[in-house]
Every structure is written in C-alpha cells, then in structure tokens.
Amino acid sequence: MSKKSVPEINASSQADIAFLLLIFFLVAASMDTDSGIFRRLPPMPPEDVVVNPPKYAKRNILQVLVNKNDMLAVNGEIMDISMLKDKALEFILNPQNKPDLPAKDIKEVPFFGRVEVSKGIVSLQSDRGTSYKMYIAVQDELAAAFNEARDIKSMEQWGKKYDELDPEQQDAVRKVVPTAISEAEPKNIGGTK
Amino acid sequence: MAIFKRDEGSKSAPTISTASLPDVVYMMLFFFMISSTMREVTVMVENGMPDARTVTKLEKKSLVSNIYIGRPKAEFVGMYGSEPRIQLNDKFATLNDITSFVIAEQEARSEEDRNSITNNLKVDMDTKMGIVTDLKQELRRANSLRVSYAARKKV
Numbered sequence: 001m002s003k004k005s006v007p008e009i010n011a012s013s014q015a016d017i018a019f020l021l022l023i024f025f026l027v028a029a030s031m032d033t034d035s036g037i038f039r040r041l042p043p044m045p046p047e048d049v050v051v052n053p054p055k056y057a058k059r060n061i062l063q064v065l066v067n068k069n070d071m072l073a074v075n076g077e078i079m080d081i082s083m084l085k086d087k088a089l090e091f092i093l094n095p096q097n098k099p100d101l102p103a104k105d106i107k108e109v110p111f112f113g114r115v116e117v118s119k120g121i122v123s124l125q126s127d128r129g130t131s132y133k134m135y136i137a138v139q140d141e142l143a144a145a146f147n148e149a150r151d152i153k154s155m156e157q158w159g160k161k162y163d164e165l166d167p168e169q170q171d172a173v174r175k176v177v178p179t180a181i182s183e184a185e186p187k188n189i190g191g192t193k
Numbered sequence: 194m195a196i197f198k199r200d201e202g203s204k205s206a207p208t209i210s211t212a213s214l215p216d217v218v219y220m221m222l223f224f225f226m227i228s229s230t231m232r233e234v235t236v237m238v239e240n241g242m243p244d245a246r247t248v249t250k251l252e253k254k255s256l257v258s259n260i261y262i263g264r265p266k267a268e269f270v271g272m273y274g275s276e277p278r279i280q281l282n283d284k285f286a287t288l289n290d291i292t293s294f295v296i297a298e299q300e301a302r303s304e305e306d307r308n309s310i311t312n313n314l315k316v317d318m319d320t321k322m323g324i325v326t327d328l329k330q331e332l333r334r335a336n337s338l339r340v341s342y343a344a345r346k347k348v
Contacts, residue, residue: 018222038339132317139245139342
C-alpha cells in the first residue's frame with residue numbers, strides 16, 4: 001500500500017474570500033431595527049369648512065402645556081416631568097370618582113362586559129420653541145401612564161400584565177383604556193424660529 | 194495499545210486543520226445577510242435619537258418611509274447652513290416637497306399597502322418643535338397620518 005493519499009485542493013484561500021464578503025456585509029448593512037413612539041395624526045379638516053372645536057367639560061380635559069423653555073404646566077400649574085405620569089394616571093383612571101376628574105361612560109366591551117370607560121382627553125400643546133427631546137419625554141410619560149392604566153385593568157381582569165395578554169384581550173383592554181392624547185393646533189407664543 | 198502510539202521522529206507537531214474555517218465564516222456571513230438590511234440613504238443631518246421607555250418596534254420595514262430632521266452635518270454646513278433641515282431620501286428638502294414625497298412613497302407601494310405606510314420621523318433631539326410641527330401639519334395635509342417618533346429604548 002502506498003502511503004501517499006490523493007492530494008487535497010488547497011482551500012485556505014476560501015476563508016479569505018468568505019471574510020471579504022463578511023466584512024462587506026458588515027459595513028454595508030445596518031442592524032438597527034426602527035423603534036419609536038407610534039401616533040396617529042388627526043386628519044386635516046377640509047379647508048372650506050369651518051369646524052367648531054368640540055366642547056368638552058373642564059373635568060374631562062388634562063391640559064399639558066410645554067413652553068419654549070421646556071417648562072411643563074399641567075392644568076395651569078407648573079410641574080416637574082417626573083410627576084406627570086402619576087398625574088396622568090390618576091386622570092385616566094379616576095379611581096375615587098372625584099368630581100374634578102373625568103366622567104365615565106358605560107360601554108359594552110368584550111371580556112369585560114359593561115364597563116366604565118373614561119371620557120378624559122389629554123390635550124398636549126407644545127410651543128415652536130420646545131425642544132424635541134422634551135416633547136418626546138412628555139409623550140413618553142403620557143404613553144407610560146396609559147400603559148400603566150392598561151396594566152392595572154388587565155391585572156384586575158386576568159391577573160396578567162397587558163403585554164402578556166393575547167391580541168383579542170389586548171384589543172379589549174385598549175377599548176377600556178383608549179389612548180386619548182390630542183395634540184392641539186400649534187401655537188406660536190414667543191417661539192424662536 | 195499500539196494504535197495510540199505516535200510514530201515519533203518521522204513527523205513534527207501536527208498542523209491544525211483549517212478546512213472548517215470557511216464553513217464557520219460562511220455561517221456568519223449568511224447570518225448577517227439575513228438579519229440585516231441594506232443602508233439605503235446616507236444621512237446628511239445630525240441624528241441623535243432621544244430615549245423613551247414606551248417604544249414600539251416598527252414591524253414591516255417595507256412600509257416605513259423615513260424622514261430625517263436635524264442640523265446638517267459639518268461637511269454640509271457651508272452649503273446648507275446650520276439651521277435644522279428636513280432630509281428626504283438623499284437630499285435636503287423643504288416643506289413644499291413633503292406632499293410629493295408622500296405621493297412618491299405611496300406610488301412605490303402596492304395598492305393595498307398604501308394606507309398603512311408609517312412615516313418614521315427621525316428627529317435630532319436638539320431640534321426645536323417648530324419644524325416638526327410644520328412637518329406634521331404638512332403630513333396631515335397630504336393625508337399620511339401614521340407617524341412614529343423614532344426613539345431608542347431606554348434601559
């Protein structure tokens with residue numbers, strides 16, 4: 001028997017080629033998945049129609065103002081942003097049915113049956129001079145308040161957090177706690193352009 | 194146990210086989226090819242995204258149209274100034290271009306997807322709200338109402 005085997009094809013350069021391709025894809029590609037705060041803008045009213053803004057009772061509105069110095073005022077009183085979430089949460093849920101917090105409607109919702117749905121609307125108004133960072137921080141706090149309210153509702157119903165529910169249950173919770181953030185038409189009060 | 198005995202003297206230390214190295218690299222290559230998307234536009238504005246806790250992921254990449262806002266990067270300051278600008282695709286744009294951009298984005302998608310395009314607003318965190326508000330009004334006028342304020346997940 002001969003001790004020599006069949007000569008192998010030298011494959012060491014294949015690794016180099018593969019590395020080249022790998023590095024090309026690493027450079028040309030971006031891995032980041034887009035994430036963000038999703039919102040639906042209200043449709044533009046037709047220009048020739050004068051729309052009277054709907055009237056809401058004062059108790060049903062949580063007025064959030066952010067001025068050009070990134071200062072926050074909720075229902076007329078200056079507030080730190082760390083307090084906003086609790087304030088909004090109390091506004092959404094109104095657990096003690098206080099007369100100065102939103103009224104509630106009785107609605108028919110799957111899983112829940114007849115349930116109280118808050119009529120409250122968070123009205124967010126920012127100035128042209130407000131920084132985007134502050135605006136997102138406020139949006140984030142409000143969204144966090146709504147999420148927490150949903151967590152509380154789903155805890156009462158199923159003993160689970162909102163994220164752990166299946167899609168139909170999430171839908172139902174969203175009907176009980178709808179995202180009611182309204183952005184007022186932009187104003188220009190002493191804004192810097 | 195003669196099988197385990199090395200025929201010493203005739204050979205030096207055995208070389209490590211690198212034959213499987215290409216396979217490993219190919220595996221990595223395919224992983225990156227599948228998990229990544231091609232970078233389509235060169236961003237010409239500053240793009241420091243704000244942090245937020247309640248971010249949601251944008252599910253369908255093909256239904257996202259990106260709008261960048263921020264100060265032009267250093268190499269463009271000479272030409273476009275240092276005020277925040279809007280960037281659509283590969284060029285700077287003004288508010289008047291938004292409507293045609295929205296229509297072009299809708300044309301590029303199939304009929305049934307046109308109403309589910311999400312405008313991903315990638316706004317630099319030092320930008321003032323004025324330009325963002327203008328953009329939102331313009332999007333409302335163009336009836337493209339789904340927006341996502343791009344933000345990073347705060348940990």
